[in-house]
Amino acid sequence: MTLKFHNTLTRKKEEFTPMDPKNVRMYVCGPTVYARAHLGNARSVVVYDVLYRLLRHVYGAEHVTYARNITDVDDNINKAAIERKITIKQLTAEVTKWFHDDMAALGVLPASDNKSNGMMIEPKATEHISQMIEMIERLINNGKAYAAQGHVLFSVKSMSNYGVLSGRVQEELEAGARVKVEGYKRDPGDFVLWKPADAQDDPSSIFDSPWGKGRPGWHIECSAMSTHYLGADFDIHGGGSDLMFPHHENEIAQSCGANPDSHFAKFWVHNGFLTVGGEKMSKSLGNFITVHDLLEKGVKGEVIRYALLKTKYREPLDWSDKLVEDAKKELDGLYRRLGEKSAAPGDNFLEELSDDLNTPKVMSLLHIAAGDELKAMGKILGILQQDPQSWFQGSGNDDGSIQSLIDARIAAKKGKNWAEADRIRNELKSKGILLEDKPDGSTDWRKE
Ligand code: AMP
Ligand code: ZN
Numbered sequence: 001m002t003l004k005f006h007n008t009l010t011r012k013k014e015e016f017t018p019m020d021p022k023n024v025r026m027y028v029c030g031p032t033v034y035a036r037a038h039l040g041n042a043r044s045v046v047v048y049d050v051l052y053r054l055l056r057h058v059y060g061a062e063h064v065t066y067a068r069n070i071t072d073v074d075d076n077i078n079k080a081a082i083e084r085k086i087t088i089k090q091l092t093a094e095v096t097k098w099f100h101d102d103m104a105a106l107g108v109l110p111a112s113d114n115k116s117n118g119m120m121i122e123p124k125a126t127e128h129i130s131q132m133i134e135m136i137e138r139l140i141n142n143g144k145a146y147a148a149q150g151h152v153l154f155s156v157k158s159m160s161n162y163g164v165l166s167g168r169v170q171e172e173l174e175a176g177a178r179v180k181v182e183g184y185k186r187d188p189g190d191f192v193l194w195k196p197a198d199a200q201d202d203p204s205s206i207f208d209s210p211w212g213k214g215r216p217g218w219h220i221e222c223s224a225m226s227t228h229y230l231g232a233d234f235d236i237h238g239g240g241s242d243l244m245f246p247h248h249e250n251e252i253a254q255s256c257g258a259n260p261d262s263h264f265a266k267f268w269v270h271n272g273f274l275t276v277g278g279e280k281m282s283k284s285l286g287n288f289i290t291v292h293d294l295l296e297k298g299v300k301g302e303v304i305r306y307a308l309l310k311t312k313y314r315e316p317l318d319w320s321d322k323l324v325e326d327a328k329k330e331l332d333g334l335y336r337r338l339g340e341k342s343a344a345p346g347d348n349f350l351e352e353l354s355d356d357l358n359t360p361k362v363m364s365l366l367h368i369a370a371g372d373e374l375k376a377m378g379k380i381l382g383i384l385q386q387d388p389q390s391w392f393q394g395s396g397n398d399d400g401s402i403q404s405l406i407d408a409r410i411a412a413k414k415g416k417n418w419a420e421a422d423r424i425r426n427e428l429k430s431k432g433i434l435l436e437d438k439p440d441g442s443t444d445w446r447k448e
Pocket of ligand 2: 028029030222247
């Protein structure tokens, strides 16, 4: 089975061959735990969960290691803890729990308990400060970083290939830099590896270092944790496309600066934005819907997951109520046909999914697959693993009974029992459900 992914580094779709098929390694930037995950955050997590499941299927679960970090030290966290008048530890523990609960509802595989090879790891930044300090020291020794006024900065000019991922060149960066440049920076593009603690900082966000008390910059967290768990060179690095610059560019600079013989990640994979009315869903714009909001409204996690995967991961995905309704209807249809056994997924299913994770294409194949095949396909997508009975009885769901009435009406029409067909149509209408008969004999429904 040949896997192909679009590699941001080369801007081409390339064949994927792991450096070591017995130890395939992937790192993905995880959440900053200061607020509930919104659907944009969820898209990123779900996309890489499918990629992880595909890699496990192809190379064997015991041969894939996947690290997705938790950023639990960050300016936003400090701000949120002050606003909520709780300690940073309380805040990050609570938000991490929310994240785990919400992602579990979306069918995302959790971190593994066993620490053997082949696992999902969820490293926390605060538990890897020593690795970050060690990497910063190496960067200083290699002439790639310098200490100034309690800070340590990465010297962008010291890396000739800076900009390799994003395509931004140094002159462009300098021209675009803000007019006011902090006095401790040699060059406007230099970024922080270590910053001094503020007087009002919560003690749990202050760490000792050779440069005084302070905390790491965000970029070094990912470089240190990925290198620690996956080595200086590994196979795939993923994240949202908003992270390409500066975060991922800086990760490359740091990791290659600290390990001059390494190339860091071989494949860079970036998911597109989840948008609302064409605009990126984000905390700062205030246009966000959290996963928890939807679950509370009775939308099933699996419906959200299905809706997230119906668009190709690299393309923008515009969220709407209609998308949720359609996902629900389609899943209901699939659950109605779900077989008991799990046969092997069809070859064309695997081929299409291996072609740059073409989820919309494989989801169209679900609708023509046999019942037993469906279960196996669903496993790789992280859907269709429930018992159909519990699916239709689940909370917030009355679509199963709607469909049964529709089926009864179709049967009545076939038997030319027009009175019964009309009675069912009216019964549904009284519940606010409108029917639309299709030329092929099937019936669609929508809420009034
Ligand atoms: P954050 O917690 O903001 O650091 O984001 C966590 C992850 O979610 C990162 O990989 C982001 O790129 C991703 N992300 C944030 N907003 C969106 C969005 N609207 N669409 C897709 N991915 C997003
Ligand atoms: Zn990162």
